Amino acid sequence: MVWRTVALLLAAFVLVSVFGQIAPISYVNSGSMDPALSTGDGFVAVPAAVADDPEPGDVIVYRSQEIEAGGLVTHRIVARTDEGFVTKGDANPVTDQQAGEPPVSRDRIVAQVFAVDGRVVSLSGLGTVSMTIRGTIRTSPVGLPPASMELLVLAAGAVLFWRGR
Structure with missing residues (x-):
C-alpha cells in the first residue's frame, strides 16, 4: 500500500516535470470560494484539454486579464453569454465581470475543478x-x-x- 502511494506520487512528479504542466493538484489562497473551497484547501485541477465542456455551476481555473494582476483565478461559472463565461467567487458580492474582468473565453480556461455530483472535492489544508x-x-x-x-x-x-x- 505504501509503495503504491509512493509510486503514484513519483509518477505524478515525473509527469509534471516532463510535460511542464500545471500540477494536477492546486489550492486556493483566498476565501473567495468559501464555503466550497476555503483558504488553503487543495483541489484536483482537471486540465481543460481533457475536461468536459464547462457549463454554469462548474468551478474553473482561468487566466485573468484584469483582476488578480493577470494571474490564475479559481471561480465558479454563473452564466454563459455570446462573449464567454461569467464567473464569480462563491463568497464574492459581485461577478468578476462586474469587477472589470472581461467574459472568460474558452481559451483562457486552464482547468476545471474536479467535482462529484456538483460538489467540489476539496483536500482540506x-x-x-x-x-x-x-x-x-x-x-x-x-x-x-x-x-x-x-x-x-x-x-x-x-x-x-x-x-x-
Missing part, C-alpha cells in the same frame, strides 16, 4: 502545507522547480507517516 513548503524552499538545492520540490517533500512526508503507522 493541502494548500496551507504547500504554501509553507514554498516559503521554506524558495529555490531548490537540487535544481528542481519549487513545485517539484513540494511534491517530493509531500511524498517523503507520506512515506514517513505510513512507515510510522
